[in-house]
Amino acid sequence: MKFEALMLRGLFLACVTVCGLILGAMLTTTPSGAHFAASNSVAAILLAAPSSCALPPDGVVCPLAGG
Secondary structure: OHOOOOOHHHHHHHHHHHHHHHHHHHHHOOOHHHHHHHHHHHHHHHHOOOOOOOOOOOOOOOOOOOO
């Protein structure tokens, strides 16, 4: 077998392995929203929410401070 064929086969197996690990990680993790829904605690949701708007205040997305 040629060296190029061995390299391509090894690259294919490495890519399949990485994709399998990523898929397994996506299927086994629980999103943080599910934790909040299971806890039934408004305080937990409010503690996780940011206290200020991440965008510059423009009056549409974020309310203006002056009114």
